[in-house]
Amino acid sequence: MPSIRVGAVNYLNSKPLVEGLTEFAGDLDLSLDLPSRLADQMAAHELEVGLIPVIEFLRAESYSFIPNIGITSHGPVLSVTLFSRVPWKDVRTVSLDEGSRTSAALTRILLEHRHRLTPQYRQLPIDEPAEAVSTDAVLLIGDRAMKACLPGFEFAYDLGHEWNEWTGLPMVFALWAVREGVDLASSEVAFAQAKQLGLRRAGVIATREAAALGLDAGFCRRYLTNIIRYDLGPRELAGLRRYHELAADLGAAPRGTNLVHYHRPHLVESRQR
Numbered sequence: 523m524p525s526i527r528v529g530a531v532n533y534l535n536s537k538p539l540v541e542g543l544t545e546f547a548g549d550l551d552l553s554l555d556l557p558s559r560l561a562d563q564m565a566a567h568e569l570e571v572g573l574i575p576v577i578e579f580l581r582a583e584s585y586s587f588i589p590n591i592g593i594t595s596h597g598p599v600l601s602v603t604l605f606s607r608v609p610w611k612d613v614r615t616v617s618l619d620e621g622s623r624t625s626a627a628l629t630r631i632l633l634e635h636r637h638r639l640t641p642q643y644r645q646l647p648i649d650e651p652a653e654a655v656s657t658d659a660v661l662l663i664g665d666r667a668m669k670a671c672l673p674g675f676e677f678a679y680d681l682g683h684e685w686n687e688w689t690g691l692p693m694v695f696a697l698w699a700v701r702e703g704v705d706l707a708s709s710e711v712a713f714a715q716a717k718q719l720g721l722r723r724a725g726v727i728a729t730r731e732a733a734a735l736g737l738d739a740g741f742c743r744r745y746l747t748n749i750i751r752y753d754l755g756p757r758e759l760a761g762l763r764r765y766h767e768l769a770a771d772l773g774a775a776p777r778g779t780n781l782v783h784y785h786r787p788h789l790v791e792s793r794q795r
């Protein structure tokens with residue numbers, strides 16, 4: 523049987539979703555990369571399943587997603603931070619982490635919709651030190667954001683918190699997207715099994731990952747257990763729909779994308795909107 527190429531985010535927050543994944547399903551070929559690159563690999567048909575930024579799910583229009591699994595937050599997220607030299611109202615130039623697509627669009631949503639600004643944007647390459655940027659603000663995500671201190675920047679806005687405070691809704695950053703026509707067969711269930719195991723083993727994962735990241739294990743544990751939420755239920759989907767509307771208003775995503783659960787090809791699809 524040909525293997526199913528699966529790409530997952532290479533940050534701490536996604537470790538619980540891949541815990542034991544390839545043992546639960548022997549035909550999954552797992553690789554890890556930046557969220558933005560996973561989205562590009564999905565588009566290039568180099569992956570069948572990808573833990574991709576939700577904005578790229580909305581842009582693709584043809585993907586379905588594995589139900590009830592996501593990378594979400596219900597308030598502060600700790601790993602998506604807009605460091606700024608100036609308060610929101612004075613931001614004119616922004617550098618955006620190359621790894622990000624969802625939070626890059628979220629930065630635009632907050633600046634352009636919430637604060638009614640029209641700043642200029644540039645990409646911050648993954649190997650360029652954020653300390654060196656000359657823009658007013660710089661968006662960092664993932665492990666890089668968790669470790670960044672950036673003393674030259676007076677403000678550190680947590681975009682999970684900013685979103686939640688403004689909309690009252692959870693923020694969905696990523697989900698398991700499946701390319702159209704892909705048949706996961708019995709391997710589908712492995713994604714839910716990995717999530718269940720990963721959540722049970724959050725302490726073990728935190729201990730294992732902390733040293734390599736140069737982060738405190740107790741902090742990693744709380745991040746995985748209390749900050750990042752992995753369910754994608756009605757509340758999270760309401761947050762995702764709100765994000766979709768606001769992104770579409772900016773021309774950052776097409777308006778019509780349906781949030782379709784994965785079903786095996788040739789079976790009836792369940793449409794959520």
Ligand SMILES: C=C(O[C@@H]1C=C(C(=O)O)C=C[C@H]1O)C(=O)O
Binds near residue numbers: 576625
């Ligand atoms: C919360 C996070 O979620 C990530 C943010 C993403 C984005 O901004 O495109 C994509 C995937 C997620 O893993 C994070 O990495 O800090």
